[in-house]
Amino acid sequence: MKKTFMLLIVVIAGIAGFVFFSPIFEKEPPIINVYSNGFITNLRNPLKVEIKDNSGVKEYSVIAIAGKKVFDIKKSKNNALGKEVNLEVKLPNVTEKEIKLIIRAVDNSKWHFFAGNEAEKEIVLKIDTVAPDAQIIKNSYAVGRGGSGAVVVKVSDDNLKDKYIIVNNKYKFKLTPFVKDNYYAALIAWPVAENKFSADLIATDKAGNRVRVHIPFYWKTKGIYNSKNVKINITDKFINNIAKRVLERMGMPIPNDPVSVFKEVNEKVRKICEDRIYNYTKDVYENKIDSFSVSRFNPLPGSAKRADFGEIRHYYYKGSEISKAVHKGIDLAKIKRAKIYSSNFGRVIASEYIGIYGNTLIIYHKLGLYTLYGHTSEFRVKKGDIVKKGKVVARTGATGAVFGDHLHFGVYVQGIPVQPIEWMDSRWIKINIINVINGSKKVINK
Numbered sequence: 227m228k229k230t231f232m233l234l235i236v237v238i239a240g241i242a243g244f245v246f247f248s249p250i251f252e253k254e255p256p257i258i259n260v261y262s263n264g265f266i267t268n269l270r271n272p273l274k275v276e277i278k279d280n281s282g283v284k285e286y287s288v289i290a291i292a293g294k295k296v297f298d299i300k301k302s303k304n305n306a307l308g309k310e311v312n313l314e315v316k317l318p319n320v321t322e323k324e325i326k327l328i329i330r331a332v333d334n335s336k337w338h339f340f341a342g343n344e345a346e347k348e349i350v351l352k353i354d355t356v357a358p359d360a361q362i363i364k365n366s367y368a369v370g371r372g373g374s375g376a377v378v379v380k381v382s383d384d385n386l387k388d389k390y391i392i393v394n395n396k397y398k399f400k401l402t403p404f405v406k407d408n409y410y411a412a413l414i415a416w417p418v419a420e421n422k423f424s425a426d427l428i429a430t431d432k433a434g435n436r437v438r439v440h441i442p443f444y445w446k447t448k449g450i451y452n453s454k455n456v457k458i459n460i461t462d463k464f465i466n467n468i469a470k471r472v473l474e475r476m477g478m479p480i481p482n483d484p485v486s487v488f489k490e491v492n493e494k495v496r497k498i499c500e501d502r503i504y505n506y507t508k509d510v511y512e513n514k515i516d517s518f519s520v521s522r523f524n525p526l527p528g529s530a531k532r533a534d535f536g537e538i539r540h541y542y543y544k545g546s547e548i549s550k551a552v553h554k555g556i557d558l559a560k561i562k563r564a565k566i567y568s569s570n571f572g573r574v575i576a577s578e579y580i581g582i583y584g585n586t587l588i589i590y591h592k593l594g595l596y597t598l599y600g601h602t603s604e605f606r607v608k609k610g611d612i613v614k615k616g617k618v619v620a621r622t623g624a625t626g627a628v629f630g631d632h633l634h635f636g637v638y639v640q641g642i643p644v645q646p647i648e649w650m651d652s653r654w655i656k657i658n659i660i661n662v663i664n665g666s667k668k669v670i671n672k
Contacts, residue, residue, distance in 0.1 A: 252281050255345040256331040266352045266385055267325075268433040272314035273351075279333040283307040284342055286331040292320040317351075326350050354433035358383035362427060362441055363409070364666040366658045369425075369443045370450025372418035372536050372645045374637075376518075376659045377425070377441055378666035382408040385432040391441070393417070393425050399640050402593060403514040404663075405670050411515060411663050413593050415642040418451065418536045418552065450645055451536050460488055460543045464629070472627050476581055485548050491582060491627055492541060492549045499581040500554070503588070503598065506576050508641035510594040518593055518663045521615065522652040523569040525599060526558045526622070526633050533557035535645050554643040555598065555636030559622075562631045563603050566620040568613040572597070577605045583634060584626025587619055597649075600634035601626050 256279040267273060277283050284307065288300040297318045317325060327349050332342045359382045366375035379401065381389045391399040391414055401410035416423045425441040465484045469491045473480050476495060481487050535556050541549045572589040575596065580586040583600035587607070590596050603623025607613055624631045637646045648654050 250281070250336050252333075252335050253337050253343060254280065255343040256283060256333050258329050258331055258345055258347040260327070260329070260347065260349055262349065262351060266354050266431075266433040267317060268355050268435050269317050269319060269353060270355075271434045272316050273327070275313040275315055275329060277311040277313070277329075277331045279309060279331070279335075279343075281342075282309050282334040283311045284332050284334045286311065286313075286329070288313070288315055289328045289330075290318055291326040291328070292318065292322040292324070295320070320353070323353055324350055325353060352385075352433075354385055354431060354435065356383075357435040357437040358386055358389070358429035358431050360389070360427050360429040360437045360439045362439060363669055364662050365441050365443065366662050367444055368446040368658075369414075369416050369423065370446035370448075370645070371416050371420070371423070372451045373416055373446065373648055374639050374644045374659070375414050375416075375425075375443060376411070376662040377414055377427075378404060378409065378411045378663060378670075379427050379439075380409050381427070381429045383429065383431045383435075387430050387432045389427070389429040391425055392428055394420055394423065397642065400510045400594065402510055402512050405516055405667055409670050411518065411593065411666075413595055413639045413659070415639040415644045417642050418554075418644075450648070453536055453538060454534070455538045455540060456533075458539055458541050460541050460548070464488075468627055468629075472581055475579060485543055488541065488543065489549050492551055495581045495627075496551060499583055502580055503583075503586075503636075503638070504641045506588050507596040507598075507638040510640065511590065512592060515593060517667075519660060520570045520591055520595070520649075520655060522655060523597060523635075523637070523646070523649050525566050525569060525597070525635055526560055526564060527567070529558040529560040529564070529633070531556055532559045532632060535643075535647065555600070555634050556646050557632050557634055559630075559632040563621045563623065564633075565618045566599055566602065566622060566633060568615060568617045568619045569597075570615055572613050574607050574609050574611045574613060574619075577607065577609050579625070582627040584628065585620075585623065586626075589613060589619070594640040596638040598634070598636035598638065600636065601628050601632060603631075 256277050259276040261274040285303045290297040290299050329347045332344045335342045361380040363378040365377045369375040399412050399414045401412050404411040427439040430436045465487050469487050470480055472491050537553045539551050540547050570591050572591040575590050576588040585602045587599040601623055602620040604621040607619045622631050622633045635646050637644050637649045
């Protein structure tokens with residue numbers, strides 16, 4: 227009798243141990259995740275729900291309550307739903323401002339006397355069916371290929387998520403708060419690589435409502451973009467004394483044949499340098515502006531222009547074309563080691579060696595506007611310095627991949643290289659930039 231009792235105890239303990247430790251009796255309820263942006267919806271977009279459980283999901287249900295109405299949205303009973311169930315919940319079309327969701331799930335565990343573990347989640351969603359109010363307050367009349375423009379807009383929404391200007395559905399330009407709440411200003415650009423141009427204001431809210439408003443820029447077709455083709459002969463002397471030196475400074479291997487050396491510099495190194503410059507010039511640092519003003523840029527007074535923005539350079543070696551590139555600035559020449567001046571107040575963002583551009587200085591001038599000074603022989607300022615108008619910031623030189631002493635002068639708008647000649651013209655700046663941004667305050671302050 228005693229042995230039988232002990233055996234019974236062992237059997238009961240074994241069964242209890244099996245029930246307690248066996249995976250089929252796991253005790254964790256399903257995990258329910260609801261992917262909602264701040265619990266706000268526009269009702270048009272399905273709500274994503276995820277249900278997870280290690281023993282597998284046996285059944286689930288989704289109920290919606292709006293006012294006094296109850297909606298059975300989704301229900302399933304199936305023992306083979308898997309360990310992860312992803313649902314797209316289509317919400318009912320209601321007029322209330324809020325809707326409650328109750329999501330219930332049961333797993334395949336044998337716990338709770340084979341009933342399984344149950345989880346329930348309730349969330350209340352705010353309903354927002356109205357897209358943001360987006361208006362164009364003022365913009366430059368015209369923009370040319372490779373050129374710049376200005377825009378002032380109004381965007382308002384209680385649940386605003388994002389707002390920006392997009393050019394050709396590819397290039398985003400950030401908006402900077404301007405003067406009053408809900409008003410924003412931006413400089414934009416027509417990238418020189420693009421044959422056509424279209425600019426739109428995009429605004430989205432947390433519910434997923436989206437609005438697109440076209441900005442009516444007139445296309446300027448003359449006098450802005452110089453697409454002339456330029457033939458440049460590359461010599462062994464240039465490859466050995468200049469191109470190889472650039473690769474050495476960049477810490478890159480030097481190919482054996484001269485053509486590969488030049489292509490490595492003109493294509494691979496150029497891409498590295500332009501990516502670095504983009505990262506330096508893509509940001510807008512102001513939290514808010516009340517006005518915008520710059521004078522014309524004249525970094526090398528009394529100089530002569532030696533190369534144009536946008537020209538297509540074809541490089542030849544011993545009679546054969548080996549590579550090409552688009553020039554992203556203008557070249558200005560004067561005397562050797564000529565003084566380079568800052569034409570406007572700004573902050574030095576970079577003062578370093580940047581491959582083909584040599585010793586390069588980049589200055590930020592507000593609202594996403596930057597100037598670049600390449601091939602310099604000497605810096606007179608360093609990264610982080612604040613510079614004033616008229617300050618000598620560097621001297622011209624022949625560092626990087628160049629044939630002689632000169633200044634490569636570039637202008638960038640939120641990372642996009644633009645035509646410097648525009649920004650060297652005080653009349654153009656006044657009409658197309660200053661009058662647009664500052665002139666819009668009359669409308670804003672009405």
